[in-house]
Amino acid sequence: MSDSKLHLMSFAPVPDTKTTVHVVGLPDSLRDALFTLMPPRKEGGYLNTKVLKDDLRCWLDRAVELNPVRPNVHTDSWLIALAPIDLAKLCNVIAVWISSRKDIDTQSPAYCKVMGMLHPETFEEAVHGEETCLFSGDGRPTGRLTFPAFSAQVADAIADIPLELANGMVENFSRVSRGNGNVYELISDIHWHKEDPWAFALRFHVETLPVGRKARLNMDVAVRRFIGKPWQDDPFLKHDVNAYVRTEGGTLRVVPYGYDKQKRDLAWDPAALANYEFARGTGLPAVREYLEDMGRYARDGSQPQILSPYAMTASWASKPSVASGASVIDKAMFFEAVAARLKDIAEPVGALDSLQLTHLKASIEEPRQADWDKDPVGARARQEAWGRANRARLARCTGRDRAVFQLIGNQDDARLLGMARAEISRFLGGEGAVDGFEVKIDNIPANDLLNRMENTGDSQAKIRWRKVAAALPEATDPTACIVVLPGAESYKPKGKDDGGDPKRALRIAFAKTGRLTQFIEPEDSKDGPEIRARVAVRDLMRQLGFVPEPARNSRGIDTSIPAIGLKVYNSGNGKARASFPYCVRQDMRSGAVTVYCPLLPDGSLPYWRALIEFARLSGSEGFPDSCKRANGMALKRMLHGIVRATGDRPELLLVNSYGRIRQRDWWPGISDSGLESGPLSYGPTGYEEPLDLAGSKLRILRIRSGLNGEVPDWFTDEVAAGGADDGTVPNRRDKQGLFKMDGYFLALAPRPGDAQYKWSARGSKYDSPTAAFCEKTINEYCLLSPGGEAEALASVKYAEALRGCMVQLYKNDMRVNLPAPLHLAEQVEEYIWDWELTGRR
Structure with missing residues (x-):
């Protein structure tokens, strides 16, 4: 409705906000010893401590920054944290970092000297605390420290303190301690649906506005799905899994596991495992032992509690019954609860009114079913005009007078390939030469070109490239292929291989012979074959550079501007x-x-x-x-x-x-x-x-784009009547439009008709864990x-x-x-x- 508003999930920090930081300097003697042990590539360069910075952020409580170190330059502010620094743990993390580097000779005198200096007494005189201002009086960040420090300060205000939501639920959030970036994540209590654990995740990160560079704290709400079912077969892990392991104080720390080539077996990351063992005084179960009983280890109270986040790359794991995405209702509930908690250090940025968006229409549109029902003769004439207009447009887009379409598959794919052929013909107004532009459609047997590969690496790709080059002659005209694949099941990992899906290699292989490609998998159950054929053909037209011609009357938009x-x-x-x-x-x-x-x-x-x-x-x-x-x-x-x-x-x-x-x-x-x-x-x-x-x-x-996290997420006003599944929380309105800010604009596109978008404003993950929720992101x-x-x-x-x-x-x-x-x-x-x-x- 026109009077509804958009609420950004963003906070303006209170100006002049201060925090107490704990600082450790790097003693000159240790600095010099480190430069001797691991000299930079360039003379006078910085000590390479990127990995160490990540490790310290993961294993020290609320470590937020590690400043760069140059040779012969005293560094009295090296490590900065929001909690008192455990010097024994600091020494252990440094020792593990050095020992895990492959370029270090652990028998050298330089190594022994550094190791002999790694004890708490080395740092005792370099420790001090200080109060620092994170934001200026006009709300700008005072320095680089602001970005991780304020996010961590906000996480401290929420973690370990029950957070009550509008639907009556109470969540207890734990910190997730990981090494990457300035984003701080909190995980809620673990919920279960059947055998699948899941939780809400709150993520906080400080960004700046494009005009004036004032700081904003953005908050994201997501659903983390974890693997609860034991693995079925011997898994080959091409990608490491970043497991969450609960440690002291309830903090979840990231300990990766994967395939260790030296051990030729699954194993925990050695450095992370060493840091965990120092922090807890005990080890972790063998990875295979954990995988055989993942559900038990995911339970609250397990010693240790281990949670493996589900990802699409985890092809060895059963897909959880819990669907992805937090709904608009969930986001609004969490934001409002967090806003009440942060009232002393940050304020919501407020609600926004919108300006109307303008939509472009094609100069000639395809008749809809209602047009055919009302006037079949007129609809047929419009259909023919639409096809011929597309044909003329494709000629201009390609700069040629001929286009070749090749349909590649096996005998079992004849029906789907036939639908693709009909769709090409319908879109371009028939086959053959019409209006000076020829459309040619051929069928080509796939033979063994689409077979699985041993893996998706370079060497196997080159073999497939050579095979395609030998089977197909060089194309001289614009040539585009619809390729029906055997399906994802045919390419799943087998034994020790990591899966042999050839799509990427095939796309390059066909292009090397002058062909564009669009793939269809026949067993996809989400859409019917007619829709999949239509989508494939349309995307192939996009690859050919086809752009619809806009209507001349474009509501004030000058479409003549390139x-x-x-x-x-x-x-x-x-x-x-x-x-x-x-x-x-x-x-x-x-x-x-x-x-x-x-x-x-x-x-x-x-x-x-x-x-x-x-x-x-x-x-x-x-x-x-x-x-x-x-x-x-x-x-x-x-x-x-x-x-x-x-x-x-x-x-x-x-x-x-x-x-x-x-x-x-x-x-x-x-x-x-x-x-x-x-x-x-x-x-x-x-x-x-x-x-x-x-x-x-x-x-x-x-x-x-909001896809990248720099632009805030959003929610909308409540609907006056009605509510989520059980009526405990109101539904939320739909919203679209342009939003005028101070010197810049935000834009939110209309909501698509898909169920995951439709029900996001009407449901909650608490009530419907199997429902997928999604929203359009904002562009700035x-x-x-x-x-x-x-x-x-x-x-x-x-x-x-x-x-x-x-x-x-x-x-x-x-x-x-x-x-x-x-x-x-x-x-x-x-x-x-x-x-x-x-x-x-």
Whole structure:
């Protein structure tokens, strides 16, 4: 309803908030001994203590920061914590960290010297306490310490004190002590549904606003599902499991377990196990013993209590009966209870009124069933016009007069492949040559191309690439394939292998022969075969660069303005490092979608050709090394070219600031601290200069998404009547729109019609643990280029409208998470192969 409001799950810290911190300095003698034992790679460089920082945050009570150390520089403020520091435990964590490093000679005199110094007496004179101010009078962070320290202070106000909710439930939260980042997590009491344990998780993290850089404490509510059933077969763990193990004071500390190649068996992480044994004075059961009785170890009162979070990568574990997601009702209950607890140090930011969103419509839309029922003759004419319009649009998008579609599967897949063929024909107005554009559809037997692989590593991928190259000739026309796979069950891990799902390898393999691919799994029970065929064909059109032509009357939005989505690609964790910038330019009127990247021939290609080229480039083992020339200076040159090419023609540049792009080696000028320092600059650190937009009509929008945690979650007003399942708490309203903030905008897309969205405002995980809940996330937009509020609003409305103008969205209520050019840029990653660190020659 128009009078309903949006409530952000965010707090404004009270200005001048102070806290007491406990500080340990690093004695000069120990510092010098550490530099002798583990000298930095570069002369004069810092001591590499990243892993130690994570270990201290995990194993010391409320350790929040470990400051960097340089040679010959006295460090009287090294380790900072919000609780008194146990010096014996500190010495043990340091000793375990050193001993676990593979580059350390444990027989060397340098090692023996450091170990001989690791006792509490070494640090006693370096310990002191002090009161520090976390926020200035205007609410800005006073320094780097603010981010972890205030989150930890908030966690202290909630942990171990019963929290009463509006539905009458009382939860007791425990700290989760882990090493990564500035996010602090609390876990509720453990609940059970059948044999499956689960809990609510509260996560707190301090972020800054894009304008003014005032601090905000964001709160997330999630559901943690844990594995309760014993494993059925001998599990091969490709990924370590970060188990929560309850320790002193009820704190849950993360102790990973996985496959130990040296022991050739499942084992606890040696360093984490050593720290646990020191803290508890006792060990943990063998991993196999634990896995055989996971339900018992998950129970309250178990000694020890061990909880293994469920993840989709845990293919060896039974899927829990508890569904994912906390509902809007749950989020509202927890936020309101936490707000009452934090009233002395933080205040809710308040409720927001919305502005109306604008939705783009295609110039010609497919007739609906109601149209066929009312006027079959008119509907058929519209259907034919729609197909021919799509055909003409595809010709403009590809720049060719012919497109080939290949349907790949086995005999058992004939029905599904037939549906895909009919969908292609229906979407493009038939097969053959019509209006100067030819559509050709072929069936190709899969033979053994789709068989499982021994594993998904580089060596097996290369074997599959060669097999596909031998079976398929090089495609010369735009060629797109629908591939029906045997199904996920065929690719499940067997014995000691880690699963042989060939999708990623096949996508690269087909692209190396000039083919785009979209996969269908026949046993998927969520949607019927007709829907799956339709979705697959639509997504294949997206890969070909098809963008629907918008209606001329677009409710005040000027769709003649091209939009550009800018991204820095970064390879996955544990992979050979490969980073490079690229952007996707989308011209809604002409239909052209172009990718610009310094790695591409001539610097740019149509979208469909760029996908194929990225697969070919990344399919070479030398790819990570070739990316080194596409660095932050290449991004700077790309930005300069965009500004120069725009001139006096309006264009919109969309920048997703999440990830590497805002780091010092790329574009630090778009970070909050970079924006605070003055006019918009571009270039990596040391090469920054103001971005001269004088006379240019280029508008630049920075986007941060709630998907990445930097933008707060939300809930809505209560409904006056009605309630959740048992009526103890009210239902919540639906909400969408733009929200004007102080110098920036927030946007919330309409709720889709899926059940997980619909019931999120009407149910609670307490009453319906098997119900999945989901909500749309908020996007934050900040205009970086010169312009007033009216200009910013027009740009934001256009960006949000682009979320709905995508060919794969076959329902009117569907939206992608980012504006179309950024979404297309994100999808490019499907065609980039990440090389393993160990797989390179």
